[in-house]
Amino acid sequence: MKLTARSVSLVPIVSTVAAAALGASLIMAGNANAATTLGAAAQQSGRYFGTAVAAGRMGDSTYMGILNREFDMVTAENEMKMDATEPSQGRFTYGNADRIVNHARSRGMRVRGHALAWHSQQPGWMQNMSGSALRNAMLNHVTQVATYYRGKIYAWDVVNEAFADGSSGARRDSNLQRTGNDWIEAAFRAARAADPGAKLCYNDYNTDDWSHAKTQAVYRMVQDFKARGVPIDCVGLQSHFNAQSPVPSNYQTTLQNFANLGVDVQITELDIEGSGSAQASNYDRVTRACLAVSRCTGITVWGIRDSDSWRAYGTPLLFDNNGNKKPAYTSVLNALNAGGPGPTTTTTTTTTTTTSNGPGPGDCTASVSLNQWNEGFVATIKVTAGSSALKGWRVTTTLSNGTVTNSWSANRSGTSGTVNWTNVDYNANVPAGQSTEFGFQGTGSGSGLNPTCSAS
Numbered sequence: 001m002k003l004t005a006r007s008v009s010l011v012p013i014v015s016t017v018a019a020a021a022l023g024a025s026l027i028m029a030g031n032a033n034a035a036t037t038l039g040a041a042a043q044q045s046g047r048y049f050g051t052a053v054a055a056g057r058m059g060d061s062t063y064m065g066i067l068n069r070e071f072d073m074v075t076a077e078n079e080m081k082m083d084a085t086e087p088s089q090g091r092f093t094y095g096n097a098d099r100i101v102n103h104a105r106s107r108g109m110r111v112r113g114h115a116l117a118w119h120s121q122q123p124g125w126m127q128n129m130s131g132s133a134l135r136n137a138m139l140n141h142v143t144q145v146a147t148y149y150r151g152k153i154y155a156w157d158v159v160n161e162a163f164a165d166g167s168s169g170a171r172r173d174s175n176l177q178r179t180g181n182d183w184i185e186a187a188f189r190a191a192r193a194a195d196p197g198a199k200l201c202y203n204d205y206n207t208d209d210w211s212h213a214k215t216q217a218v219y220r221m222v223q224d225f226k227a228r229g230v231p232i233d234c235v236g237l238q239s240h241f242n243a244q245s246p247v248p249s250n251y252q253t254t255l256q257n258f259a260n261l262g263v264d265v266q267i268t269e270l271d272i273e274g275s276g277s278a279q280a281s282n283y284d285r286v287t288r289a290c291l292a293v294s295r296c297t298g299i300t301v302w303g304i305r306d307s308d309s310w311r312a313y314g315t316p317l318l319f320d321n322n323g324n325k326k327p328a329y330t331s332v333l334n335a336l337n338a339g340g341p342g343p344t345t346t347t348t349t350t351t352t353t354t355t356s357n358g359p360g361p362g363d364c365t366a367s368v369s370l371n372q373w374n375e376g377f378v379a380t381i382k383v384t385a386g387s388s389a390l391k392g393w394r395v396t397t398t399l400s401n402g403t404v405t406n407s408w409s410a411n412r413s414g415t416s417g418t419v420n421w422t423n424v425d426y427n428a429n430v431p432a433g434q435s436t437e438f439g440f441q442g443t444g445s446g447s448g449l450n451p452t453c454s455a456s
């Protein structure tokens with residue numbers, strides 16, 4: 001970065017503060033402080049950059065190296081779908097999903113859950129069901145899976161691809177749709193009850209062009225849900241683009257219009273067929289559109305290398321088959337580094353406070369991780385045993401300006417002011433040095449919780 005004569009000559013006529021700001025902006029323009037990975041670059045504006053991960057590729061060191069280096073959000077490509085998690089009715093299997101979730105969380109990446117209810121990739125037993133039996137089976141599936149992952153998922157695609165393509169603006173016909181038009185809101189309510197801390201999204205494709213009937217239909221559903229208090233927090237635009245379905249010129253308008261309904265918007269499965277500078281420029285446009293919309297909270301690409309893609313023939317991703325960065329990668333990184341306003345109506349702050357309770361056996365400490373937005377918060381409290389195992393524990397929190405509306409994995413007394421929490425049966429025993437977590441959701445502010453822990 002060169003300081004030009006023009007910028008130097010400005011210094012004497014601006015205040016010290018302005019001069020400092022000028023210096024900072026020049027440094028940014030010269031990219032001296034630019035982030036060098038997608039996740040870090042997205043974080044500069046409070047956003048995330050994610051990818052789809054396939055459990056079957058987790059033994060591939062090139063794949064894992066790129067995943068661990070570049071991304072801070074993960075979506076299981078197939079492993080959390082209905083056929084994977086409930087292969088026979090009432091028998092839930094989470095092995096492959098857990099491998100992905102545990103890897104992500106151990107690396108500090110967050111997880112988007114995909115997907116709780118969908119007409120596709122249903123297990124065989126569900127494909128043959130109808131009516132109230134199917135409705136109940138679907139709701140049970142949503143409840144069980146969202147409960148199993150409670151506290152671990154940033155956002156769930158609660159319902160995926162429920163609208164028809166083409167000009168009808170109608171719901172897609174499916175066995176789920178035939179259980180009644182309210183199946184979508186029923187799924188959202190079940191998901192909220194099961195995991196009140198997760199953002200709940202409706203996710204679809206071909207909803208990128210504002211003028212399309214399908215986009216308009218999804219918009220009207222979200223508008224209706226917001227008006228009637230159906231719990232929905234976000235809309236996912238899959239954004240699979242190619243020559244037949246290019247990045248629309250009104251893409252940013254679409255993102256903004258959804259956001260204006262009072263939901264977050266996420267680009268959930270981005271891939272753009274093509275190569276070279278044409279592909280790079282399309283990726284640049286999509287990234288900039290998200291950055292220009294304050295409630296566009298993050299972007300996920302649908303795979304890592306071209307060869308990992310569901311449509312590898314279209315070379316639609318940011319890394320080539322050998323794991324090398326493509327021009328598209330550089331354009332996304334540069335666009336992210338150029339920044340944009342962070343989410344305004346939803347600010348996520350994570351604060352950790354640790355309070356110890358003196359030396360000796362049976363002690364514990366408690367720390368809080370707080371996700372605060374304008375109207376409310378979710379607090380996750382971690383209880384860690386001291387030098388000997390806990391057989392039961394009690395945590396006290398202070399809620400000066402907030403009220404608890406929901407809690408999980410602990411017994412509670414009180415909803416505001418001093419609120420006391422004790423273990424439930426299954427998390428009473430905590431081995432020495434190990435931790436367990438409980439959580440709660442509230443309205444107002446969750447700051448100043450200052451948890452203290454004692455053995456009981």
Ligand code: G2I
Nearest residue numbers: 052077078114120121160205238240269302309310
């Ligand atoms: O089709 C692209 C995406 C559209 N939106 C929803 C996403 O969930 C969907 O992902 C794709 C996966 O990328 C594919 O990997 O969903 C496909 C199925 O709908 C996935 O394909 C399936 C194959 O159809 C199966 O034959 C295969 O066993 O992947 C499975 C696991 O490799």
